[in-house]
Amino acid sequence: MSTPAVEVSHLRKVYGSGHTEVVAIRDATLSIARGEVVGMLGPSGSGKSTILTAIALINPPTSGQISINGTAVLDGPKELVNLRAFRRQHLGFVFQKANLIPFLTALENVQVALEVNDVPSRKARARAMELLDYLDVGARANNLPVALSGGEQQRVAVARALANEPSLILADEPTAALDSQRGRQVMELFAKVAHERNAGVIVVTHDHRTLDVFDRILEVEDGMIKERPLSQPASNS
Amino acid sequence: MNLAVRDIRHNAGRFVFTTVGIGLLLMVVMGMGGIYRGLIHEATLLVNRIGADLWVVQGSTRGPFAEVSRLPGNLEDRVRAVPGVAKARRFVSHTVQREHQGKPLRIVMQGLSWPEDRGEWIPLISGRMLNQAHFEMIADVSLGLALGEKVHLGQDAYEVVGLTRGMVGSSGDGLGFFTVSDAQRIQFDTPGEAVRIERAARRERLAKTDIGRLQPVLLDRANGTSQSIPALAKPQVSAVLVTLAAGASAADVRANLAAWPDVTVYTTQEQRDLLVSGMVDKARRQLGLFRVLLLIISTVIIALIIYTLTLDKVRDIALLKLIGARNHVIGGLILQQSLIMGAAGYGIAWWLGRYAFPRFPRLVVIENEDLVSLAFIVLGISTLASVLGIWKALRVEPNTVLAA
Known part of the structure; x- marks a missing residue:
């Protein structure tokens, strides 16, 4: 059995203290294998984004453990590795907005992710071009983000997320700013990436029309994670 | 890939106008040094x-x-x-x-x-x-x-x-x-x-x-x-x-x-x-004080524009941190912009001075050693001016990109 892309054990996140205390995550446990695409659903305020940012290593939990690609990285708020370096090597991110750097071309937006991981410039450029071609936006490589459509921007963002061949890709409502057709294309892209590149993918989404692309669906409610059978109709989220 | 240059290219208008302003200020700084040299030259010309x-x-x-x-x-x-x-x-x-x-x-x-x-x-x-x-x-x-x-x-x-x-x-x-x-x-x-x-x-x-x-x-x-x-x-x-x-x-x-x-x-x-020591000394001190003031003003202007450029990039900096960019990459981006602005301003000052100084009513003598020392001063003030921007950038949290 291969090493899971991510394992989360008894995650708990509490904001504030005393009478202002808010429990964002009560007790979350999950495991996602490499090559698996997992959808994470839940109503607003249920704790989806908190779980995602905790796994993204930018919002440490109050307690619980997180292991990524077999390496224990967080034990509660305690950092067990250099988080920034770990993110650089093992994680990829896609957001609701593409969040491309406006002063870099599509190609350079992908290239920069490689260069911050010490890939030499020439090699990084070739690899970035290869990824853009893989995602069918190679023709727009030299365009600034402002000249790209929403779908093209999101594809470039996916290419950036894939640049360092991460073991885990985290996507926070990546189709929210896209029409249904383009939204579906992006979701299918995640499935393609997960299966072909053997990366674990967690997608936080409200878009129930694309749930069929996921291998598993997790529902978050009141800071708890529940596995939902793929055939079950969506709850009110 | 040089992020600083690409950001400058993206903000070319603002960068160019600010740099020209810095250049004019530095030209005055350069000119004041030259006027002092000119005073000495003129005062001692006959004796020499x-x-x-x-x-x-x-x-x-x-x-x-x-x-x-x-x-x-x-x-x-x-x-x-x-x-x-x-x-x-x-x-x-x-x-x-x-x-x-x-x-x-x-x-x-x-x-x-x-x-x-x-x-x-x-x-x-x-x-x-x-x-x-x-x-x-x-x-x-x-x-x-x-x-x-x-x-x-x-x-x-x-x-x-x-x-x-x-x-x-x-x-x-x-x-x-x-x-x-x-x-x-x-x-x-x-x-x-x-x-x-x-x-x-x-x-x-x-x-x-x-x-x-x-x-x-x-x-x-x-x-x-x-x-x-x-x-x-x-x-x-x-x-x-x-x-x-x-x-x-x-x-x-x-x-x-x-x-x-x-x-x-x-x-x-x-x-x-x-x-x-007699005739020129007071003029030297006067011009020296003006030079210091103008250098301080240049530093403040560079610092403010670099800080503003940094504020405009908070989301991009957060993203860079999220994807794992090291602090020196982010600090380097801001420092390089400051240095490029200072260096370009210095170049403009030198270039404009070549045409402007000969038209001054008093002799302006620009010595190589003055040019070199001013270059080092500009290097220093550009570095100093980047501190505020770097401080801001290093305080940006990577999750800022998610909140945006």
């Missing part, structure tokens, strides 16, 4: 060029460039007799302002001890040196006089026989070279009425004395010109310039001359130091 080894001036004074110095005209003969002196020349220096062709004309008049000194040492750009004892002059081009033009000074007209360039006094006014006697004639030119009053007063004084009453012929002599009265001294000179004989000891000659109680002796270097 005239080729004297020693300056004999009025006792207990600092010489004609610092204050009034009056010496009897025959002092040069006494000086010539001192062992080790090869040549002694009278030197007259004073400034006149007259009307010429309806415009004010300020001339720093230099009297040359003609015929020993015909102005051979003056770098002429056209014309010739002084060939006759009277009514000729060599003028700096800044006076606006043409070769062959005649200038009325006092009761006589002086023809411009030679032109020189860059020969100005410490005030920035152009030099005019005359023979000593012409310079004195212009200096001591007195209106006819004043002469008549003085002669009448002279007769009056003489008439009240025994010798005047006993020697009536003296009363007649008192009506004559001053030069025809042996008892009256000749007009005085400003200094006597000494050229040492080959192999003569300057210290010995100086010691001999300094023993005379009516004169003070300076070497050329001392005369130069007196000029720099």
Whole structure:
């Protein structure tokens, strides 16, 4: 059995203290294998984004453990590795907005992710071009983000997320700013990436029309994670 | 990939305008240094060029460039007799302002001890040196006089026989070279009425004395010109310039001359130091303070624009941190922008200065060492200016990108 892309054990996140205390995550446990695409659903305020940012290593939990690609990285708020370096090597991110750097071309937006991981410039450029071609936006490589459509921007963002061949890709409502057709294309892209590149993918989404692309669906409610059978109709989220 | 350059390219308009502004400020900083150098150059020009080894001036004074110095005209003969002196020349220096062709004309008049000194040492750009004892002059081009033009000074007209360039006094006014006697004639030119009053007063004084009453012929002599009265001294000179004989000891000659109680002796270097420390020192301090203020203003402007550019990039910086960019990558982005702005501003200052400084009314001398030191200063202030932006960037949390 291969090493899971991510394992989360008894995650708990509490904001504030005393009478202002808010429990964002009560007790979350999950495991996602490499090559698996997992959808994470839940109503607003249920704790989806908190779980995602905790796994993204930018919002440490109050307690619980997180292991990524077999390496224990967080034990509660305690950092067990250099988080920034770990993110650089093992994680990829896609957001609701593409969040491309406006002063870099599509190609350079992908290239920069490689260069911050010490890939030499020439090699990084070739690899970035290869990824853009893989995602069918190679023709727009030299365009600034402002000249790209929403779908093209999101594809470039996916290419950036894939640049360092991460073991885990985290996507926070990546189709929210896209029409249904383009939204579906992006979701299918995640499935393609997960299966072909053997990366674990967690997608936080409200878009129930694309749930069929996921291998598993997790529902978050009141800071708890529940596995939902793929055939079950969506709850009110 | 250089993020700083790409961001600058993206914000080219703002960057260019700010950099041009910084460039203009740095040009003023550069220019002020050049003006100071120019002041020194102009102040010491004559002393450097005239080729004297020693300056004999009025006792207990600092010489004609610092204050009034009056010496009897025959002092040069006494000086010539001192062992080790090869040549002694009278030197007259004073400034006149007259009307010429309806415009004010300020001339720093230099009297040359003609015929020993015909102005051979003056770098002429056209014309010739002084060939006759009277009514000729060599003028700096800044006076606006043409070769062959005649200038009325006092009761006589002086023809411009030679032109020189860059020969100005410490005030920035152009030099005019005359023979000593012409310079004195212009200096001591007195209106006819004043002469008549003085002669009448002279007769009056003489008439009240025994010798005047006993020697009536003296009363007649008192009506004559001053030069025809042996008892009256000749007009005085400003200094006597000494050229040492080959192999003569300057210290010995100086010691001999300094023993005379009516004169003070300076070497050329001392005369130069007196000029720099006296006349130019306050200007140096004034310009220095302005330079410091302008550098502070430049630093603040660079810091503010870099900080603003950083604020515009908060989301991008957060994203870079999220994807794992190290602090030095982010800090380097901001530092490089600051350095590029400083360097470009410096380049603009240097380029504009090449065209602007020669058009300044006073001489601006830009020395290589000043350019190098200003380059290092700009490097320093650019680095300092980036601190605020780097501080802001390093405080950006990576999850800012999610909140956006």
